[in-house]
């Protein structure tokens with residue numbers, strides 16, 4: 001979507017649903033069932049929610065923010081040691097330089113993308129980066145897998161159904177670290193991230209206390225985040241595909257509000273690369289609920305997504321079946 005055609009209104013709203021993770025993992029069947037119901041409603045009505053009491057230690061998140069800051073403060077030459085181009089390269093750093101051009105739709109952002117499952121990849125510097133990131137992604141993965149169990153039940157399946165169907169034990173997990181530098185006088189470009197949806201089932205995101213994430217809801221951009229020690233959870237493309245459109249992937253963007261530096265840690269969680277993912281056969285019937293998306297191997301989708309986005313389109317423009 002180009003910035004010319006997108007809605008411009010912005011609204012701070014506190015009604016993005018908040019899910020308490022400790023209820024989802026509670027030994028009380030009633031509490032768990034209420035959490036499952038709330039997750040289903042949040043996915044259906046909003047396509048996003050805030051997750052509190054997730055159990056990932058605040059100190060670990062802070063250490064990840066600090067070490068990420070150190071990474072991006074290395075020289076461009078040092079960072080470009082990790083430059084890569086293919087979507088399946090295990091470590092991919094972009095210093096943002098190539099992103100800035102005369103096109104008004106383009107924003108400045110540096111990022112580091114790591115494939116962290118199956119198989120963990122991370123730059124060897126700064127010291128402790130790899131150790132911290134490894135701990136962080138194991139913990140976020142555990143949270144994501146619990147959430148997927150809840151989602152699975154909310155769709156009427158067994159908790160483990162999506163895990164089995166989509167081979168999540170070998171699931172493709174990315175850690176993307178986004179770095180929006182502080183706005184220095186000589187730094188005269190917009191910082192942010194274009195409206196987009198994510199690959200995978202659920203994205204888990206946290207930020208360094210500097211707001212910027214917005215979701216498009218009922219035609220308006222709404223600020224997301226700002227709940228202390230909470231993850232922003234965003235429904236992604238393959239949840240929409242698997243649920244045959246019941247849970248929509250959420251369009252979101254990043255817009256900087258002030259001059260402060262912003263860092264976000266973004267986890268995407270998908271099926272295994274060789275999974276062919278389409279609408280679940282249980283959520284499709286010929287008469288009332290025809291399939292709305294073409295199935296595609298996940299690794300092909302990742303390559304295809306880049307091609308389609310580069311051409312200024314959304315993957316769903318190509319794989320959505322219009323009924």
Ligand SMILES: O=C(O)CCC(=O)C(=O)O
Nearest residue numbers: 176178212213254264266
């Ligand atoms: O930095 C943000 O707030 C958004 C990042 C994001 O959407 C992404 O990396 O996919």
Ligand SMILES: [Fe+2]
Nearest residue numbers: 196197198252
């Ligand atoms: Fe995103």
